[in-house]
Amino acid sequence: MNDKPGKKITPALDALELLKADHDKVRGLFREFEDLKDIDDEDGRKGRLVDEICREVATHTMIEDEIFYPLLRSVIDDDDLMDEAGIEHAGARELIGQLETMFPGDDHYDATVTVLGEEIAHHIEKEECDMFDAARNAGLDLDELGAQLATRKEELDDGLPAQDIPAEAVAPRGSARQAQRPPN
Ligand SMILES: [Fe+2]
Numbered sequence: 001m002n003d004k005p006g007k008k009i010t011p012a013l014d015a016l017e018l019l020k021a022d023h024d025k026v027r028g029l030f031r032e033f034e035d036l037k038d039i040d041d042e043d044g045r046k047g048r049l050v051d052e053i054c055r056e057v058a059t060h061t062m063i064e065d066e067i068f069y070p071l072l073r074s075v076i077d078d079d080d081l082m083d084e085a086g087i088e089h090a091g092a093r094e095l096i097g098q099l100e101t102m103f104p105g106d107d108h109y110d111a112t113v114t115v116l117g118e119e120i121a122h123h124i125e126k127e128e129c130d131m132f133d134a135a136r137n138a139g140l141d142l143d144e145l146g147a148q149l150a151t152r153k154e155e156l157d158d159g160l161p162a163q164d165i166p167a168e169a170v171a172p173r174g175s176a177r178q179a180q181r182p183p184n
Contacts, residue, residue, distance in 0.1 A: 013146050013150065014142040014143050014145070014146040015068065015135070015140070015142045015143075015145035015146040015149055016132050016135060016136070016142060016146075017146065018146050018149050018150055018153075019060075019064070019068070019127070019132075019149070020128065020132075022056070022060045023060075023124045023127075023128065025056060026053065026056050026057060026060065026120060026124070027121065027124070029049065029052060029053045029056065030053065030113075030117035030120070030121070032049055033046070033049055033050065033053065033113055033114075033117065036049060037110040037113065037114065038110060040105070041104035041105060046104045047103065047104045050099060050104070050113055053113070053116075054096045054099055054100065057092055057096060057116070057120060058093070058096055059153060059156045059157065061089045061092060061093065062152075062156060063149050063152045063153050063156070064085075064089070065086070065089060066152065067145070067148055067149055067152060068135075068145070068149065069082060069085065069086065071140065071145070072131060072134060072135055072138070072140075075138040075139075075140065076134045076138055078134065081130055081131065081134070084126075085123070085126070085127065085131065088119065088122075088123045089123075091119055092116060092119060092120060092123070095112055095115065095116040095119070096116070098112055099112055099113065099116070
């Protein structure tokens with residue numbers, strides 16, 4: 001019982017477990033969509049599901065863009081891997097932006113969700129293989145990083161503004177890396 005007032009309680013997942021849990025949730029939501037696509041959205045279920053997909057993907061890509069990707073980029077020597085992942089995130093945001101202006105029943109609505117799902121599935125596969133291995137081998141403090149990701153995720157879910165990430169807290173020993181934040 002030593003928690004200070006205001007201290008955030010975060011789930012005890014390390015960074016890769018937390019990101020994997022997000023991936024599994026998103027994969028499940030896209031599977032649910034497969035059962036609903038090509039049918040009329042009379043009860044609004046499809047629209048609500050797609051809203052949830054867009055929210056989950058947007059929050060997940062944001063915590064990766066703000067925290068995980070800059071940190072990983074600074075400790076591995078593979079700019080191509082990080083550049084491609086960043087472009088894939090931009091592609092997902094583009095499709096989410098399109099879906100935000102569409103309604104179930106619109107031309108290309110189902111096709112847009114399907115393409116988003118295919119692109120996300122490819123992106124997740126690459127991330128869980130190449131990036132997760134790189135993160136494990138880089139000597140990062142994955143528990144501390146997991147706590148930071150969880151806290152930021154809670155903030156985004158609560159609609160709170162961005163905060164500076166004390167990235168040095170999770171840097172491997174001896175790293176002179178500075179906190180980095182991509183341009184908005
Ligand atoms: Fe991810």
